[in-house]
């Protein structure tokens with residue numbers, strides 16, 4: 001396993017870096033399917049960073065409890081701060097997701113926004129298999145991420161942008177991943193069927209949600 005990237009130095013400036021590069025687009029992806037998350041009760045939010053998604057989830061769903069997993073202590077601190085008056089419904093766990101083992105089997109919502117791209121295809125597949133054991137039938141999985149469309153825009157615009165982002169994160173955090181992982185197969189094999197998908201910025205970004213089969 002490669003070393004855990006260190007996102008601590010970015011925790012307080014992450015939102016500004018994001019705003020300068022992509023404006024409101026990443027956040028639009030994160031919250032696009034918020035209405036679908038209103039019925040959930042136990043969410044596993046992995047790598048939410050500074051907690052802007054978690055905050056909105058807690059506001060939109062007053063009954064939900066959130067288990068937030070991230071390797072960055074500073075990011076988790078920001079997340080808790082941002083949760084504010086809802087912080088009692090948040091449990092944080094600082095660990096590398098590649099070593100994380102679920103303690104319960106009750107999650108009915110998984111959220112991974114701009115997180116799965118931190119891993120290789122094999123690492124994501126292993127994570128999906130572990131998460132599968134911890135989710136109830138019918139659970140939702142919401143994902144936002146980058147993608148490279150298979151067209152001219154993908155080749156000449158999306159691909160260089162994604163490579164530039166990996167280069168930047170390598171310098172800033174030590175992230176070793178170099179290309180977007182492929183996890184469609186692993187998610188489908190684990191029983192998570194896509195319900196809906198939306199793309200932004202010519203297909204560079206996507207948001208989707210999936211539902212776990214009832215077995």
Ligand SMILES: C[S@@+](CC[C@H](N)C(=O)[O-])C[C@H]1O[C@@H](n2cnc3c(N)ncnc32)[C@H](O)[C@@H]1O
Pocket residue numbers: 004005007026030046047048049050069070071072075095096097098112113114115118
């Ligand atoms: C690119 S940031 C994305 C943050 C946020 N989810 C968003 O939508 O912008 C990746 C987040 O995942 C966390 N992370 C990266 N690699 C990790 C790992 N191996 N285990 C656990 N968390 C990790 C980082 O600390 C950071 O908070």
